[in-house]
Amino acid sequence: MHIFTYLSDPHGNGVHHVSVRTHVNVDPAKLKSLRQRWSVKPSEMSKKTLNPIRAIVDGMKLTPNPEKPMIALSIGDPTVFGNLPTDDTVLQAMKEAIDSHKYNGYAPSVGYQKSREVVADFYSCPEAPLDGKDVILTSGCSQAIELAISVLCNPGDNILVPRPGFSLYKTLAVSMGIQVKHYNLLPEKSWEIDLQHLESLIDDKTACLIVNNPSNPCGSVFSREHLHKILSVASRNCIPILADEIYGDMVFPGCDFQPLAPLSSDVPILSCGGLAKRWLVPGWRMGWILIHDRNDIFGTAIREGLVKLSQRILGPCTVVQGALESILNDTPPEFYQGTISFLKSNSEICYSELSTVPGLNPVMPSGAMYIMVGIEMEHFPDFQNDVEFTERLVTEQSVFCLPATAFEYPNFFRIVVTVPEEMMIEACIRIREFCARHYRPRSQDSHELDQ
Numbered sequence: 001m002h003i004f005t006y007l008s009d010p011h012g013n014g015v016h017h018v019s020v021r022t023h024v025n026v027d028p029a030k031l032k033s034l035r036q037r038w039s040v041k042p043s044e045m046s047k048k049t050l051n052p053i054r055a056i057v058d059g060m061k062l063t064p065n066p067e068k069p070m071i072a073l074s075i076g077d078p079t080v081f082g083n084l085p086t087d088d089t090v091l092q093a094m095k096e097a098i099d100s101h102k103y104n105g106y107a108p109s110v111g112y113q114k115s116r117e118v119v120a121d122f123y124s125c126p127e128a129p130l131d132g133k134d135v136i137l138t139s140g141c142s143q144a145i146e147l148a149i150s151v152l153c154n155p156g157d158n159i160l161v162p163r164p165g166f167s168l169y170k171t172l173a174v175s176m177g178i179q180v181k182h183y184n185l186l187p188e189k190s191w192e193i194d195l196q197h198l199e200s201l202i203d204d205k206t207a208c209l210i211v212n213n214p215s216n217p218c219g220s221v222f223s224r225e226h227l228h229k230i231l232s233v234a235s236r237n238c239i240p241i242l243a244d245e246i247y248g249d250m251v252f253p254g255c256d257f258q259p260l261a262p263l264s265s266d267v268p269i270l271s272c273g274g275l276a277k278r279w280l281v282p283g284w285r286m287g288w289i290l291i292h293d294r295n296d297i298f299g300t301a302i303r304e305g306l307v308k309l310s311q312r313i314l315g316p317c318t319v320v321q322g323a324l325e326s327i328l329n330d331t332p333p334e335f336y337q338g339t340i341s342f343l344k345s346n347s348e349i350c351y352s353e354l355s356t357v358p359g360l361n362p363v364m365p366s367g368a369m370y371i372m373v374g375i376e377m378e379h380f381p382d383f384q385n386d387v388e389f390t391e392r393l394v395t396e397q398s399v400f401c402l403p404a405t406a407f408e409y410p411n412f413f414r415i416v417v418t419v420p421e422e423m424m425i426e427a428c429i430r431i432r433e434f435c436a437r438h439y440r441p442r443s444q445d446s447h448e449l450d451q
Contacts, residue, residue, distance in 0.1 A: 049175040052167040053406040060391045068398040071419065071427045076216065078280050078369060078418040084342065086280040087335040090327050097322035107318045109310040111137025111288075115321040119288050122328045123273075127262035134291045136306050139316045141246040141274035141287035146172050148242045148270040148289055149208065151305040153178045157207040159242075160198060164372070164409035166216045166244070179205070182408055187363050187374065191220035195229055202237045209239050211260060214247040217407050217414040218372050219347070219365025221251050224258045231260070234267045240297070243271040246287075249336070250278055251367035252344040261292035268297040275320070277369070279327060280339065286320045340367075346417040346424050347371055353428035359439045360431075371415050372404065382438050386411050396437075397430035 057074075064070045078084045097103050110116065117132035124130040138144040145168060153159060155177030161169045163182035170180045183198040185191040198209075211230060214221045222230070234241050243260040251257045261269045274287030291303060347365050354362045354373055361374035375389055383389040386403040390413050394400050404412035417424065 045175050048177070049171060051171050052408070053402065056387060056403060056406045060387065060394075062391065062394050062400065064394055064398040064400075065396055068430070070394075070398045070400065071423055071430070072400045073415045073419060073427055074400045074402045076369065076416055077282055078277065078339075079282065081419055081423070083420045084280050084339060084418055087331050089330050089332065089335070090279055090281065090323075093323035093326035093330070094319065096326070097319050100322065103318040103322035105318065107315050107321060109313070109315045110307055111135070111315055112318075112321050115324045118325045118328055119290075123259075123271075123290055125262055128259070128264075128292055128294070130290060130292075133303075136289040136291070136310055137316050137321060138274075138287040138289060138310070139313065140282070140285040141244070141272050141276060142168060143313075143316075144272035144274065144287040144289045145169070145242065145244060147306055147309050148272060149173060149178070150176065150309050151302055152240060152242070152270070153207040156205065158203070158205050159207060160201055160209045160239075162193070162210065162212055162215070164217055164404055164407035164412070165210075166212060167406060169210055170408075178207075181206075185215075185218065185220075187361075187372070187412075190366070191215060191218040191363065191372075192222065192226050193230060195233055198230075199233050199237070202233075202239060206237070206239055208242050209234055210242045210244060212244040213260070214245075214251060214257065214367040215370075216247065216368060217370050217402070217404065218363070219368045219370040219417075220363075221255050221257060221366040221368075224256075224263065227258055227260055227263055231264050231267050235265075239267075241267055241269045243269050245271055245273050247277050247368040248273055250340060250343070250369070252340060252347070252365075255366040257367065261290070264292065264294075266295050266297075268293045268295070268302075275327065278336065278339075279331065284317065284320050286316050286324070342421075343367075343369060343417055346419070346421060349421065349424055350415055350417060350428060353425070354431065357432050357435050359435055365417075369416055369418050371417055372412050373401075373415060374412050377411050378442060379440055380435075380438050381440055386413055389413070392438075393431065393434050397434050399427050399430050399434075 113132055115137060116135040119135045120130040120132050138147060149159065149172055158179035158181050159173055160183050161180050162185055164185060173180050181201045183201055184194040186194050241260065245259060248259060249257050259271065261271055269292040271290040271292060272287065275284055276282035289306065291298065350371050351362050351364045354360050359376045359379040363372050365371050375386055380389060383392065385405065387405055390401050390403045401413040401415050404410065404414055
């Protein structure tokens with residue numbers, strides 16, 4: 001093969017072609033392209049991304065009993081059945097934002113400054129003051145959690161996550177190469193954190209502690225005293241906290257929600273929240289991060305990091321941002337009270353009905369939208385685990401509850417209490433029938449009954 005090289009004459013007599021013989025055989029087709037075949041593969045991040053709920057539910061054989069209408073107690077969306085509409089004030093705010101024609105373009109990736117200030121004013125208090133620069137608006141609370149984990153952690157770090165806990169924490173962390181360490185919640189103490197176990201998990205690679213209060217899936221609400229103890233663990237070990245408070249203020253009468261940040265004297269906190277649950281509009285995708293850093297431990301670097309990460313997508317819905325001021329400030333207290341009253345009533349019905357079912361141990365919630373029910377598996381030998389138990393509950397009774405294996409906590413199931421009251425009652429009747437059919441006393445129980 002010949003390769004022609006062009007050399008210029010130093011004496012200015014033009015360009016000379018020099019033929020150089022080479023022994024390298026070059027396929028002309030390869031000069032065109034280095035790739036000879038299609039080879040498009042999914043990224044490592046996509047391969048590591050797994051939603052435990054979907055992984056478990058998709059593998060279940062969910063064939064409802066055709067003779068009974070399906071009652072889905074599995075979906076954490078309060079709007080599904082139409083019995084919990086948002087307030088007219090909230091809808092009117094959105095209509096006015098649309099009609100103004102002011103919110104059809106791009107906003108800054110962290111949100112309009114005015115909208116950030118509105119959120120800051122709504123959540124600011126003397127113990128934990130906030131202003132606009134302390135707020136990052138996000139596409140739902142899920143993105144707030146993603147940004148918070150992303151800014152605090154590197155691949156190879158670990159985060160501390162509650163068990164049972166919301167599956168998204170693990171989904172996000174593992175996809176980013178971050179190890180998840182589960183700390184235990186204690187059902188016998190209304191799902192308080194096992195603080196000794198929590199602290200035993202901390203090492204030099206621990207980048208963040210996630211505290212979810214009120215809790216999904218437990219419906220628990222931590223006391224002020226317990227929150228102080230959690231902060232003491234974080235302070236002793238210099239671990240920042242991601243406070244997932246999306247269910248903040250969705251607590252039953254007689255129980256108070258205490259945000260974590262006002263109790264902190266030194267621990268820096270990224271508090272994540274949004275409109276989804278309290279205002280009953282999860283599809284509007286409006287969330288936020290509140291940056292609490294009174295001792296300047298995060299400094300400018302974490303704030304700048306959050307701004308940069310927010311620029312990966314161009315922020316949350318602008319129309320909702322335009323409606324935020326009215327949504328936060330004009331929604332009547334009766335709306336919140338009505339929602340909470342309904343959730344408490346349904347929780348009490350569910351707890352009362354299921355606590356008398358042999359083999360079941362419900363834990364009464366104090367807020368949010370859920371109740372966790374323990375299964376004494378030794379009394380149900382027809383099933384190996386909570387997944388099989390809930391699978392057959394669908395097959396026989398057309399009632400779908402999430403097996404708590406999806407929350408890293410086997411032998412429980414989670415019930416969503418947002419369904420209409422008559423549906424809640426009917427579901428409990430069916431669960432009772434199902435358990436009566438499959439319950440088997442242990443041999444010693446039978447012996448005691450005989451005596």
